[in-house]
Amino acid sequence: MNRPVASEASSREPHRLGPLQTIDVTMRRFAERDEVDFLIVGCGSAGGVLLQRLARAGFHVIALEAGPFWDTARDWVSDESGSHELYWEDPRVTGGKNPLALGSNNCGKGVGGGSVHWAAFTPRLHPSDFEVYTRDGVGTDWPINYDIIRPYYEQLELEMPVAGPAYYPWGHPHGYAYGPHPMGGAGNALIKGCTALGIPVSIGGPVAILSGSHGDRPHCIYRGFCLQGCKVGAKASTLITHVPDALHSGAEIRDQSMAARVELGDNGRVTGVHYFDRNGKSRFQRAKAVIIAGYSIETPRLLLNSACKGFENGLANSSDTVGRYLMAQGGNVILGRFEQPVRMYKAPPAHALTEEFYETNPKNDFARGFAIQTVGPLPIAFGKQMVSAKRAWGWGLRREMMDYNHWASFGLLAEILPWAENRVTLAEERDRFGLPVAHVSFNLHDNDKKLIDAAKNKTMQVMQAASATEVVQEARYAHLVGAARMGHDPRTSVVDKFGRAHDIANLFICDGSILPTQGSANPGLTIQALAARTADYLISQGQSTFTSNERDMTEPSLRRELAPPGTYGRGVPRIA
Amino acid sequence: MKLFQRQLERRGQESKGTYPDDAPDSALLPRDAATGEPIEPTPHPGYYPGYSTLSQRAYWDNATRETVRMRVDQPPPIRYFTEEQAAFWRAVFDHLIPQHDRTAERRIPIVEPLDARLYENRGVGYRYESMPQDREVFRLGEEAINAEARQQFAGEFLHLPQHQQDLVLQTLHDGRPQAAEEIWKQMSIGRFWQMLMQDALEAYYAHPWAWDEIGFGGPAYPRAYTRLERGEPEPWEVEEQRYEWLAPDYTVSDLTEATHHLHLESDQNEPGPKSK
Numbered sequence: 001m002n003r004p005v006a007s008e009a010s011s012r013e014p015h016r017l018g019p020l021q022t023i024d025v026t027m028r029r030f031a032e033r034d035e036v037d038f039l040i041v042g043c044g045s046a047g048g049v050l051l052q053r054l055a056r057a058g059f060h061v062i063a064l065e066a067g068p069f070w071d072t073a074r075d076w077v078s079d080e081s082g083s084h085e086l087y088w089e090d091p092r093v094t095g096g097k098n099p100l101a102l103g104s105n106n107c108g109k110g111v112g113g114g115s116v117h118w119a120a121f122t123p124r125l126h127p128s129d130f131e132v133y134t135r136d137g138v139g140t141d142w143p144i145n146y147d148i149i150r151p152y153y154e155q156l157e158l159e160m161p162v163a164g165p166a167y168y169p170w171g172h173p174h175g176y177a178y179g180p181h182p183m184g185g186a187g188n189a190l191i192k193g194c195t196a197l198g199i200p201v202s203i204g205g206p207v208a209i210l211s212g213s214h215g216d217r218p219h220c221i222y223r224g225f226c227l228q229g230c231k232v233g234a235k236a237s238t239l240i241t242h243v244p245d246a247l248h249s250g251a252e253i254r255d256q257s258m259a260a261r262v263e264l265g266d267n268g269r270v271t272g273v274h275y276f277d278r279n280g281k282s283r284f285q286r287a288k289a290v291i292i293a294g295y296s297i298e299t300p301r302l303l304l305n306s307a308c309k310g311f312e313n314g315l316a317n318s319s320d321t322v323g324r325y326l327m328a329q330g331g332n333v334i335l336g337r338f339e340q341p342v343r344m345y346k347a348p349p350a351h352a353l354t355e356e357f358y359e360t361n362p363k364n365d366f367a368r369g370f371a372i373q374t375v376g377p378l379p380i381a382f383g384k385q386m387v388s389a390k391r392a393w394g395w396g397l398r399r400e401m402m403d404y405n406h407w408a409s410f411g412l413l414a415e416i417l418p419w420a421e422n423r424v425t426l427a428e429e430r431d432r433f434g435l436p437v438a439h440v441s442f443n444l445h446d447n448d449k450k451l452i453d454a455a456k457n458k459t460m461q462v463m464q465a466a467s468a469t470e471v472v473q474e475a476r477y478a479h480l481v482g483a484a485r486m487g488h489d490p491r492t493s494v495v496d497k498f499g500r501a502h503d504i505a506n507l508f509i510c511d512g513s514i515l516p517t518q519g520s521a522n523p524g525l526t527i528q529a530l531a532a533r534t535a536d537y538l539i540s541q542g543q544s545t546f547t548s549n550e551r552d553m554t555e556p557s558l559r560r561e562l563a564p565p566g567t568y569g570r571g572v573p574r575i576a
Numbered sequence: 577m578k579l580f581q582r583q584l585e586r587r588g589q590e591s592k593g594t595y596p597d598d599a600p601d602s603a604l605l606p607r608d609a610a611t612g613e614p615i616e617p618t619p620h621p622g623y624y625p626g627y628s629t630l631s632q633r634a635y636w637d638n639a640t641r642e643t644v645r646m647r648v649d650q651p652p653p654i655r656y657f658t659e660e661q662a663a664f665w666r667a668v669f670d671h672l673i674p675q676h677d678r679t680a681e682r683r684i685p686i687v688e689p690l691d692a693r694l695y696e697n698r699g700v701g702y703r704y705e706s707m708p709q710d711r712e713v714f715r716l717g718e719e720a721i722n723a724e725a726r727q728q729f730a731g732e733f734l735h736l737p738q739h740q741q742d743l744v745l746q747t748l749h750d751g752r753p754q755a756a757e758e759i760w761k762q763m764s765i766g767r768f769w770q771m772l773m774q775d776a777l778e779a780y781y782a783h784p785w786a787w788d789e790i791g792f793g794g795p796a797y798p799r800a801y802t803r804l805e806r807g808e809p810e811p812w813e814v815e816e817q818r819y820e821w822l823a824p825d826y827t828v829s830d831l832t833e834a835t836h837h838l839h840l841e842s843d844q845n846e847p848g849p850k851s852k
Contacts, residue, residue, distance in 0.1 A: 019798065073637070073639070074639060075639070076639065077637075077639050077640040077643045077795075078636065078637065078640045078794075078795035078796060078797045079640055079643050079644065079782075079795060080781075080782060081647075081778055081782030082640075082643040082644075082782075084700075087701055088701055089698070089699060089700055089701035090701065091699055091701075091702075091703065092701060092702045092703070093702070093703055093704075093705050094702045094703070094704055094705065095704065095705030095706070097842065098840060098841065098842050099704055099705070099706075099842065100702075101702060101841075102701045102702035103699075103700045103701025103702055104700070104701065107701060182804055182805075183804065183805060184804045184805070185804070185805070185806075185807055188805060221796070221797065221798070221799075221800030221801070222800060222801045222802075222804055223795075223796035223797055223800060223801055224796075224801070225795075225796075225797070231637065231797050232797060232798075332839065338807075340806070340807055341791075341807030341808075341816055342807045343791075343793070343803075343807045343808075343809075345792070345793065346793065346801040346803065346804050347801075347804050378792075379781040379786070379787065379790060379792050380777050380778055380781045380782060383773075383777035383780075383781050384773070384774060384777060386832075387770070387773045387774075387777070388835065388841075388844050388845055389834065389835060389836065389844075390832040390833065390834055390835070391749070391832060391833045391835060392832045393671075393672055393745075393749055393773060393829050394671055394672060394673070394674055394742070394745075394823075394827055394828075394829020394830070395606070395674055395823035395824065395827050395829050395830045396823070396829050396830045396831060396832045397672075397673065397773075397829070398673065398674065399823075399830065400832065401781065401786075401789075401790050402621075402622050402623060402789065402790055403790075404790040404791065404792060405790070405791045405792075405807060405816065406807075439705070440702075444840065449839075449840065452839050452840065453839045456836070456839045460836065471836070472834045472835075472836050473835070473836035473839070474844070475838060475839055475840055475841040475843070475844045475845075476841050477841065
């Protein structure tokens with residue numbers, strides 16, 4: 001694979017991001033001997049937002065990205081089997097009693113990261129999510145509350161932007177500035193089933209997909225390939241929402257560059273990152289501060305691979321918390337067969353949901369709750385579901401698949417609590433760079449199992465109430481968060497409430513790995529909101545981040561003027 | 577004409593070494609539910625006669641068109657498996673996703689994409705700790721399937737009649753092997769079965785002929801889908817025309833078993849004795 005980068009491409013064909021948008025700027029290049037202000041490892045959901053904000057504020061900033069810098073017209077296809085390059089498919093080992101599938105299930109690679117292949121559901125966390133331990137005596141509390149993240153939710157909902165209903169009733173009620181999407185077959189089934197059972201349902205979002213054209217991005221065309229990368233440019237990814245403005249503001253993206261080790265200097269501060277460039281050559285980039293944004297597997301892996309004198313168990317790991325408290329959500333898919341054809345793939349997989357069961361219900365024998373959402377598996381994914389849900393093979397499988405157009409499917413998101421032994425460690429196996437690969441171990445506890453079972457049964461009831469003649473279920477997991485959590489206490493967390501490592505003053509972590517708990521919401525919006533807040537904090541700290549070991553814990557103010565042009569609107573509707 | 581077609585087709589089958597000579601041809605075919613008569617092989621099985629996703633390729637984007645064209649016109653050559661191994665796995669995959677109802681020129685390659693994956697040593701981003709490396713999985717898998725065939729029917733898998741081959745594979749599907757105890761200590765039989773099925777699905781349902789069979793709309797950029805509700809076809813799609821059919825006589829694979837009482841992924845996909 002030898003993809004031209006933006007600056008090289010400018011002399012040939014334009015670097016295209018969808019049918020309207022091009023990158024029409026020559027990318028700035030820093031030299032290795034330049035000590036840049038911020039070096040970000042990973043240009044995904046968080047990294048893309050950080051890069052844009054910090055560059056716009058005038059900092060010298062580079063993002064290292066292990067995967068390619070996509071030209072979406074050239075590199076992406078409307079094809080399920082042809083989209084594997086979007087996923088992190090380098091070797092990893094997964095185990096424990098309830099091992100997690102990785103790869104296409106939850107891990108992105110390339111500029112935009114997971115936001116390239118997410119379904120783009122963007123619910124906010126609920127206020128209760130920030131104080132799970134205080135309320136329910138399980139999990140842990142966050143070092144911040146809902147009021148602190150709320151302005152960033154509202155801001156990122158405009159920057160993506162998010163389409164959804166005018167009245168969203170759950171958590172902290174709010175509305176969406178962009179109109180909801182029309183219903184596909186799965187959404188209609190969810191509305192019908194929920195309505196029959198008296199369950200409120202959110203119709204047409206919230207989802208970070210354009211329902212109308214917006215700037216240099218066209219509206220959704222309902223072709224259903226969201227998880228294969230949106231060639232249309234209607235579904236938000238940081239590749240198209242933040243990266244172009246970052247380059248305009250003088251940021252550099254060094255793609256196909258795999259971080260190997262963060263270097264610690266004699267003064268206890270990090271000095272830069274060793275990485276392998278696109279030719280496999282080992283290099284070192286100096287930086288005044290480093291931000292790791294590699295998500296819940298690669299972030300702890302990099303810290304563990306950066307073990308050094310003084311940090312023998314992994315960099316910034318004096319708490320022995322790096323890699324621990326990894327979470328996924330129960331993501332069981334409930335499939336219903338209908339007499340009449342449904343053709344569920346014609347719509348974004350994400351277009352309707354209910355959070356009616358999100359909060360702890362004292363009548364349950366478990367804490368916390370779940371959400372029910374539409375999903376829209378393409379044929380290969382649907383086939384895998386039939387293999388698990390019906391033990392189908394051979395002629396039985398062929399028969400089920402011939403009925404593909406008759407099925408609708410819902411996915412549940414069931415909150416799994418953070419447990420110390422659910423963790424990322426290093427395996428003995430090494431990757432092509434000679435770096436130890438991640439070993440992921442995952443076990444469910446009693447609360448998790450009861451919650452998933454109840455959520456599965458409720459979702460099956462909804463599907464039955466929608467008049468499905470047959471209802472089956474595939475057990476699986478969705479998303480990843482945790483493994484480098486934030487907290488007040490340096491003995492039990494890796495970073496403080498701004499993402500700054502407790503152990504090292506100029507090392508930051510900013511991605512899904514810092515989430516202490518996860519609720520039953522898709523994590524993408526929260527990850528980007530936290531990135532915008534960390535960027536505001538870093539900007540508020542000015543040069544002191546680069547020179548001082550002092551920790552200023554003052555909340556920054558939201559800097560709307562740093563948003564990408566054209567996304568600074570009047571805000572989102574507040575209805576409560 | 578039809579007879580000539582059939583002869584051509586049988587020659588194709590035999591040359592692939594897939595079908596033992598003693599297997600009666602009609603026993604491999606699905607049957608009409610009303611008459612019980614075998615349904616002649618067709619280029620286009622399924623409920624959407626006349627529907628062709630490829631006929632719409634002028635409306636696809638270039639990159640997608642090229643990806644799908646390569647898949648149809650230039651399936652990768654066998655480079656990783658030996659000829660014997662390729663024949664063995666063809667016979668296995670002919671049971672996991674049987675294609676006897678397709679005319680020979682319309683069968684979808686499954687072993688070729690798998691061979692390419694193993695040749696390039698390409699994984700899917702994770703390996704279960706209860707499993708060896710993928711190449712080793714297929715080496716041990718062949719050994720275990722042959723051991724099972726010998727245990728149950730006193731012969732190598734490739735030389736068993738279709739019905740007995742099906743029964744051997746059903747044992748693995750059920751997670752209840754009678755042989756190769758040592759191998760199943762090294763790899764989880766449930767995860768092994770899952771990998772086989774995933775490789776089969778990744779190949780078969782990636783193919784536009786399979787999209788035609790199941791009525792999937794296929795690529796739709798830049799044109800879009802417009803009929804989102806009520807499952808109705810686009811102007812270029814066709815209405816469903818169902819017919820009732822029975823699975824061929826030889827097979828035991830037509831039965832399905834709902835597993836919704838299993839709400840945990842590991843319970844659902846590792847039904848057999850756990851290797852670890």
